[in-house]
Amino acid sequence: MFHKRLQQFVLVYAAGVLSLILMKYLLHLSDYVIPGPLEIWHTVLSVFVRYLWNVADTLWIAVLGHLISIFLAFAIGVAGRRASWIGSLIRAAAYNIQAYPMVAVAPIIFILLGDGLLARLLIAVMICYFPLLLSVISILSEPVDSVEHFYEATGRMNWRLQVRIRAYENIHKLTTVIVGSATMAMVGTIVAEFVAADAGIGYSIRIALYQSDLSKILAALFLIGISTSLYLTALEWAGDVVERKFQV
Amino acid sequence: MNRIGKIIGILGIAGYVLLSVRGYCDDAVTYRLKWLFNASVAGDLYADAQGVFTAHKLDVTVKEGGPERDAIKELELGYAQFGVASADQVIRAVSMGSPIVVIAQLFQKNPLHWVYRSGKIAINSPLDFKGKTIGVTYGGNDETIMRALMARFGLAKGSVNLYSVRYDYTPFYEGKVDLWPVYINAQGVIIREKLEKSGEKVAFFSPDAFGVRFVANSVITSRKLLDEKPELVNRFRQALIEGWQEAMAPGNAEKTIAVLRQFDKDTPLTTVREQLAETRPLIQPGSEKDIGQIDVAAWEQTEHIMLDQKLIPGPVHIAQILKGNLKTD
Incomplete structure (x- = not known):
């Protein structure tokens, strides 16, 4: 699975880099605007190991943030699934907070948590959690009439049973949502590092941008792509395992 | 037609x-x-x-x-x-x-200066940077200027604590950082107004005045x-x-x-x-x-x-x- 995803990513990435290089030579652009292939290669060699560590640093925060987001989204999603005023309030809060630009919220987070690991984690969770929550609410608020009707008619329905039925019947949708939100966790962590941290690949990209060094940015994007592919493959595998277990 | x-x-x-x-x-x-x-x-x-x-x-x-x-x-x-x-x-x-x-x-x-609380610390030359926490934007020209100043005045890397700065000034307002890079004719004015309102005195360090003409x-x-x-x-x-x-x-x-x-x-x-x-x-x-x-x-x-x-x-x-x-x- 990873092999296939990796091949696809490398293909897309190579196509992107080749079009940039083509544009460079067609428009006679200097290495400052678009670096040449040799320049890119030398930069990749010089920053590869350092950036690999940076990406690993980003990835573990993204994974941790994603796990926290999943836990929170399910915990609050269970409460928010009902058409009550609490459910409506949670949905409204989710939509509003999702609309806030992180650069505006970041200073408040720094005041509360400083600028270390916690701030990075919180920003990652904030970016990943709300889309996940809305999907979970949407899935868990959809009644499975064919099954639920029986328990309701016999008076045996309670909220735990309702959640279990809906989760079981929508297990594929839920695993797809979780896998999909992994990219949001990665994006959230990189954004957090860009605005709030002094570690991780987002921070390295920020420095490369200050130095107008596209080669470094291309190297960083390559490693981000590889690590995201790796994480998505791991999640897809875990999702398959869970689905198979439920089917049994 | x-x-x-x-x-x-x-x-x-x-x-x-x-x-x-x-x-x-x-x-x-x-x-x-x-x-x-x-x-x-x-x-x-x-x-x-x-x-x-x-x-x-x-x-x-x-x-x-x-x-x-x-x-x-x-x-x-x-x-x-x-x-x-x-x-x-x-x-x-x-x-x-x-x-x-x-x-x-x-x-x-160069409009780039470092703002500091003149009521708390005295900066008469870059030699006074010793032991201070100084904000720099890693990769930015303020880092280059600060490193040039340190080299010019023989300040060893470990003698000052460089702090990575971002968009907001909270670490400076909170006193975690002693000197913060600002454009004296833009954010410098705003920070000075804010701190002076709260009764604090501020001053600006100019690299230009100490021979670094970047x-x-x-x-x-x-x-x-x-x-x-x-x-x-x-x-x-x-x-x-x-x-x-x-x-x-x-x-x-x-x-x-x-x-x-x-x-x-x-x-x-x-x-x-x-x-x-x-x-x-x-x-x-x-x-x-x-x-x-x-x-x-x-x-x-x-x-x-x-x-x-x-x-x-x-x-x-x-x-x-x-x-x-x-x-x-």
Whole structure:
């Protein structure tokens, strides 16, 4: 699975880099605007190991943030699934907070948590959690009439049973949502590092941008792509395992 | 069908004539600034809003800059004909083969300073940095300037604690950082106002005063445009310098403030007034220097600093791309 995803990513990435290089030579652009292939290669060699560590640093925060987001989204999603005023309030809060630009919220987070690991984690969770929550609410608020009707008619329905039925019947949708939100966790962590941290690949990209060094940015994007592919493959595998277990 | 064809033909001819007349009257160029609209671009905005460009038969579209904007790239891609870039950007670009030239230097003194609480610490020279926590933007020109100062005054790496700064000033307000990099004529004014309101005294450390003359914003264009249309480049430079001269004249202060307020509606009037007052000595520190004059020695020092810090792979002989001797009369 990873092999296939990796091949696809490398293909897309190579196509992107080749079009940039083509544009460079067609428009006679200097290495400052678009670096040449040799320049890119030398930069990749010089920053590869350092950036690999940076990406690993980003990835573990993204994974941790994603796990926290999943836990929170399910915990609050269970409460928010009902058409009550609490459910409506949670949905409204989710939509509003999702609309806030992180650069505006970041200073408040720094005041509360400083600028270390916690701030990075919180920003990652904030970016990943709300889309996940809305999907979970949407899935868990959809009644499975064919099954639920029986328990309701016999008076045996309670909220735990309702959640279990809906989760079981929508297990594929839920695993797809979780896998999909992994990219949001990665994006959230990189954004957090860009605005709030002094570690991780987002921070390295920020420095490369200050130095107008596209080669470094291309190297960083390559490693981000590889690590995201790796994480998505791991999640897809875990999702398959869970689905198979439920089917049994 | 025939009628429609005629109408399209007439419209086409009319459009061509209109465009030709416009082209005959005014040369249309785009001018990309380095940063957002504020006092640092007062002369650029003044030249636009007060018709100085038009008086020189120039139709200039002044475009706001920002953190992700790069005038050098826009020149190469043909999105702009003139732009503003800092010296380190220019030197880095030239070292990578970018065909640009510098036609004017806007800031004679770099506006980058470090603000500190003068009631708590005394900074009389860079030697007083020892043991202090100093904010720098890693990868930014403030890091380069701070490292140049440290090297010049023999400060070992471990003798100061460098702190990575970002967009917000919370660590400085909270007192975690002793010195924070600011543009004295922009955020510097705002931070001073805030801290003085809360009864704290602030002062600014100027690297320029201790011999580090790292050049800031300068006006650039492409070598191709200079070779093909030197008259246009000359006319643009002349109009721009006139704009800056008028904007910086103390007698025109109210007019300049009105122009700035037209473009920057969020900054309070009193702040704009102070920002303008702080901008004047940076653009024209004394009568010995003309507005727009290129300080070749400072450019060469900037190149040496970048070479020393291995920010460029080799010398770029920067004096060769400084074209400040265009006619201004």
